[in-house]
Amino acid sequence: MMSNLFSIFDPSTNLFNLPINWLSTMLGLLFLPFAFWLIPNRHYILWNFIMSKLHNEFKTLMKNNYFNGSTFIFISLFSFILFNNFLGLFPYIFTSTSHLTLSLSISLPLWLSFMLYGWINNYQHMFIHMIPQGTPTILMPFMVLIETISNIIRPGTLAVRLTANMIAGHLLMTLLSNTGTNLPSYLIIFLVIIQILLLILESAVAIIQSYVIAILSTLYSSEVN
Template identity: 65%
Template sequence: MMANLFSVFEPSTNWLNLSLNWFSTIMGILFIPMSFWLIPSRWNFNWNKIILTLHYEFKNLMGNHFYKGNTLMMISLFTFILMNNMLGMFPYIFTSTSHLSMTLSLALPMWITLMIYGWLNNSNHMFTHLIPQGTPMILIPFMVLIETISNSIRPMTLSVRLTANMIAGHLLLTLLGNTGPSSTMFIYILIILSQILLLTLEFAVAIIQSYVFSVLSTLYSSEVN
């Protein structure tokens, strides 16, 4: 039962045991309608409004250390995660963001890059960031240790948060679907209604988690300046 339950997260397929399911990571490009590339079009207009909203949001988070083009990376990160989260809501499509190997490969290189940039260019600021203002002298070694640990686990918390949220929703949908055939008609209708509500919630979670990932990444980048 558990092997079948978690088989939806298996990246390999039955053809030569290859991990062809990872192709779903870039498969979202095929779903972009042709009218999107025709300017002006309704698809392009709506997406430009979303991009501008995200641009102003990330610009405010970066504060006085904003430079032109800085928000482009975070908007691209948001778009990539959102595309994979949304594709995972459809049947028989592999959800790449439900694997730590995928989310950690997004969070870890970005965190390492920010740390290298911060310690090379703003060493004094990085040192002072380890000790909150007003800390008693006796607590300074402990605060340095705590801040170092909390800073070091940031890429893990980013990746685990996204992975856990995507796995939880898929598992609930799978569990409800497995109990349907052996139930009565009344329970069967309740399960269908519950799945519809849960699927709607999962679409919201897919959007929220991609936004949270990009916002936290923006906040981490603003701290190194």
């Protein structure tokens, strides 16, 4: 009897009818006390170095919108997605970022807050963004329509990008691991090597996707003013 390929992403662990799998979303908080066991340790120094680099990059991207502490929300977003992506690579830990429920709940409120702030406080600037400079008069209605559609689908593209990348890698690793029981013993070593390479690739994807989401969110925020 064949099972659905995507059933591995379903939150199936229930205790008293509660979806306990979603508790993995908060496991990243367990890493916070570790940084304070011995200060300064290597983990603390490395994380501070990464955060300072991200802070400088986000500060540059925000341009005129920057004020003290404004990059914290994007650094927190990067950290949250990074921890959840990495935790999903461990066995028997539910990958919450592979569900649109989580990724949409991150991208949609951010996009809505940027749009509301921009249209309420600086609607002239938002209208200017609808028509790029140098657009012929006859093409202006089409450009407004295209820019409006591209603006509306932004939270969806952010969410789908993260979810699709997480699902694709995990699904490939699962499919390869399921073939291990049918392979002869001399091919198992090649399967293990391929799985290790895929795990390294997925680790890189986990970092890249969290960085992309944070960068794009910063760019969207810089357009509202």
